[in-house]
Amino acid sequence: MATELHEAIFMAKQERHKNLFLNYRNLNNFPVELLKDEGLQFLERLYMKRNSLRTLPDNLAQKLPNLIELYLHSNNIMIIPEAIGNLARLQSLDLSNNALQFLCPEIGRLRSLRHLRLSNNHLKCLPPEIGDLQDLQTLDVSMNQLIGLPERLHRCASLQTLTADHNRLAHVPRQLCWLHRLNQLSMAANRLTFLPLDLGRSRELQFVFVDNNVDLRGLPSYLYNKVIGCSGCGVSAPGSGGDVGGSAGDALSEALVGLPAEVKVVGSEADSVVPLEEIAMRALHRLDHRRPKDVNLPPPIALPQSLLHLLHFPLGHCHRCSQTMFTIIYPKLFPLRDTALAGVHRRTTVSFVAYCCSSRCLRTFDLQG
Ligand SMILES: [Zn+2]
DSSP, rough: HHHHHHHHHHHHHHOOOOOEEOOTTTSSSSOGGSSSTTTTTTOOOEOOOOOOOOOOTTTTHHHSTOOOOEOSSSSSOOOOOGGGGGTTTEEEEOOOSSSSSSOOOGGGOOOOEEEOOOOOOOOOOOGGGGGGGTTOOEOOOOSOOOSSOOGGGOOOOOEEEEEOOOOOOOOOOOGGGTTTTEEEEEOOOOOOOOOOOOOOOOOOOOOEEEEOOOOOEEEEETTTEEEEEEETOHHHHHHHHOOOTOOHHHHHHTTOOOOOOOOOOOOOOOOSOOOOOHHHHHHHHHHHSSTTTTSSSSSSSSHHHHHHHHHHHHHHHHHTTTTTTEEEEEEEEEEEGGSSSGTTTTOOOOEEEESSSSHHHHHOOOOOO
């Protein structure tokens, strides 16, 4: 076995192979032959799935400087060295089905990375530096123990597919609604109670899978006409969720368990006046976003961090007129049983929810319109 391995690496070195297959080799350690002398300067793809590796060498980038794809699926890797960040040409990294508990921030230095697969590990969080991966198209972090996703993920402007099934996520960061290339979002079997109000506002987002989030009862109405998976949602006992407070009717409060903390008021058709706090926020937002060039305004408003954050990533936009919303929403329910999707999701109690900026928009909003 060892001789066979030795020969495979020797041949690859002699004949300047670009691909090297070392799958199913029973390797406990990274083969030293790969790292001897000048290494394998021509190697672009290294396949090492189903071995028993526990870590990676520090000098990987030095010895295999032209690696484009690295497949380490199904090993016992617990730690990847900080030096992983030196693999400047790496486009695809598969670390699925390993024993990772922690991902070093240096992963953010892999600026050529397009596909990152980390499913089935023991990750509890992801480093915010993942947001530095500007070329990242695919991120799979399913089957971990994540309780949140980094907000900086919205800087991954090329992200097309985000898979985070089977984790412990309680919410989807609303910043993700800014990922204009995102086509598929999968967050099945988590602990979601609500989705960002703007989710689906981007035309690019076509597939949303949130099946088996038992406390999730409402889907933003933007998702109407998209491909959604929501079986097994809304099946937990009603009334066990959070309090939406205030004036919402019974059916509404049941459907809207859990809303972003910033929602201060849930408006109804009867309220004709938007609260002062909301008017102030909308005015601030306009000031912050449409700052006239020729007017000499004071430097960026010295607001508390949390308020500034809310201004930059508001709750959402009115599903009727696109007005920005901050502290109040006027929701309108469209039970799934009234829509074309009802047949597909026979056993859910989930509704589409339109979120409006005022009672006027609430009255005139229609799902088909
Ligand atoms: Zn509106």
